[in-house]
Amino acid sequence: MSIINNINKVFDHRIRLGIMSILMVNEYADFNMLKELLGATDGNLASHTKALEKADYISVEKQFIGRKPNTRYATTKLGRAEFNKHIDALEKLINNQ
Amino acid sequence: MESKNYLQDISDIKTMMHKSSRFLSISGLSGILAGIYALIGAFLGYKIIYANNIISVNGYRTLVLTQERMFEIFFIALAVVLLSLITGVALSYMKAKKQSESLWDATSKRLVINFLIPLATGGFFILFLIEKEVYAFVAPLTLVFYGLACVNASKYTLGYIRYLGITMIVIGLLSVYFLGYGLFFWALGFGVCHIIYGGIMHFKYDRIQD
Numbered sequence: 117m118s119i120i121n122n123i124n125k126v127f128d129h130r131i132r133l134g135i136m137s138i139l140m141v142n143e144y145a146d147f148n149m150l151k152e153l154l155g156a157t158d159g160n161l162a163s164h165t166k167a168l169e170k171a172d173y174i175s176v177e178k179q180f181i182g183r184k185p186n187t188r189y190a191t192t193k194l195g196r197a198e199f200n201k202h203i204d205a206l207e208k209l210i211n212n213q
Numbered sequence: 214m215e216s217k218n219y220l221q222d223i224s225d226i227k228t229m230m231h232k233s234s235r236f237l238s239i240s241g242l243s244g245i246l247a248g249i250y251a252l253i254g255a256f257l258g259y260k261i262i263y264a265n266n267i268i269s270v271n272g273y274r275t276l277v278l279t280q281e282r283m284f285e286i287f288f289i290a291l292a293v294v295l296l297s298l299i300t301g302v303a304l305s306y307m308k309a310k311k312q313s314e315s316l317w318d319a320t321s322k323r324l325v326i327n328f329l330i331p332l333a334t335g336g337f338f339i340l341f342l343i344e345k346e347v348y349a350f351v352a353p354l355t356l357v358f359y360g361l362a363c364v365n366a367s368k369y370t371l372g373y374i375r376y377l378g379i380t381m382i383v384i385g386l387l388s389v390y391f392l393g394y395g396l397f398f399w400a401l402g403f404g405v406c407h408i409i410y411g412g413i414m415h416f417k418y419d420r421i422q423d
Contacts, residue, residue, distance in 0.1 A: 133222060137229035142319075145233070149319050153233050203226065206219045 122205035124198055126171045131156050131164045136191070136199045139174060144190040165189060173198060236320040236370045238309035240301070241419050244377075244411020247297035248404050254293035255400035261285050262396070293403075308419065320369065328366035331358055352395025356385030356402045371418060377410040 127133055134154045138145050145153075151161055168174045173195030177188045191199070231237070261282055302316075309316045335358020339351055363378025381402050388398035 130225065133226060134229050137226045138233040141230045141234040145319070149233075152315070152318070153229065203223070206223050209219050210223065 122201050123209075124202045124205075126167065126173065127199065127202050129164065131160065132168060135161075135164060135168060135189070136173070136195065139189060139191045140196065140199060144177075144188045146189070147187045150189065168195070171195075234320065234369070236318075236324045237418075238305050238312060238314055238316065238321075239324075239370050239374075239414075240304035240308045241411045241413070241415030241417070243297075243301040243304040244407050244414060246300045246304075246411075248407030248409075248411060250293045250296045250300075251407060252400055252404035254289050255396055255404060257289050258286050259396055261289075324366055324369040327369055328362050330362075331365050332362040334358065335362070349392055349395075350389065352399045353385050353388040353392075356381050356388060356398065358385075359403075360385055371414060373410060373414050373417070377406060380406050380410075 127136060131154055135150060138150060138153060147161070147165075150156075150165075151158065154161065156164075165174065165176070169176050172192055174189050175192050177190070179186055179188065262278070306316045335354060338358070339354050342348070342350060342354070360378045360381030360383075363374045363381060365378075367373075367375035367378060384398050384402040384406070388395055391398070
């Protein structure tokens with residue numbers, strides 16, 4: 117079953133799905149914006165962004181705004197392609213039922 | 214069991230995409246109120262302008278406006294804009310609070326900036342026209358630029374604003390064609406259209422949350 121193959125294990129979590137959804141429609145999002153939208157704790161969110169970063173699906177950019185450190189996230193080309201594949205697979209699975 | 218999960222995933226994705234890119238707490242009720250303020254303002258303006266200012270010169274209807282009257286009209290216009298803004302911000306704040314969202318975040322910032330670019334352009338354009346004592350296009354241009362601002366902002370908030378914007382642009386263009394009825398078109402656009410679209414948005418979006 118090729119459809120099953122397209123279900124991406126990396127996206128198999130509510131928070132990760134949320135992070136990707138936000139980054140697909142926004143040029144970038146910072147840590148606090150993600151936290152606010154997803155209602156996740158710092159540690160939880162950090163571990164999920166790390167996993168997505170490791171898979172090369174999102175890029176991380178650390179900078180300072182004034183004296184405050186600020187972490188910005190954006191999707192990579194690979195991340196966008198994989199996420200689109202994942203959505204297609206989900207939709208096919210639903211339609212086949 | 215499994216399929217229900219996938220369905221939930223898809224709907225989560227859609228909700229999150231929508232929520233993170235658009236400011237959804239805008240209040241339809243504030244549109245209705247802004248429309249009512251505009252109608253009252255237009256009525257007062259009408260009384261000031263046409264009460265006993267029209268004289269007949271060689272059979273033509275001619276309008277005489279003193280400096281004092283101009284100030285009165287300017288003051289009314291300012292009051293309408295300020296009241297509408299305050300109402301809009303206050304009601305959106307209440308709606309945001311009810312949805313436990315914040316009023317000033319990335320989405321509302323983007324909304325305001327994109328709304329203000331055409332609006333400020335129009336504002337300066339009109340101020341310069343007034344400075345050059347070209348008054349005929351003031352009412353049409355406020356409609357056109359406000360409409361463009363709405364269309365531009367619609368990508369960042371509830372989609373209905375787009376139709377309000379297009380309607381405003383059409384009314385603005387009509388009022389250029391039928392020059393001299395600026396106040397009538399102005400009342401139609403800022404008054405009646407705000408009330409209609411505000412009403413649609415109120416019933417479609419505000420009530421769902423209750």
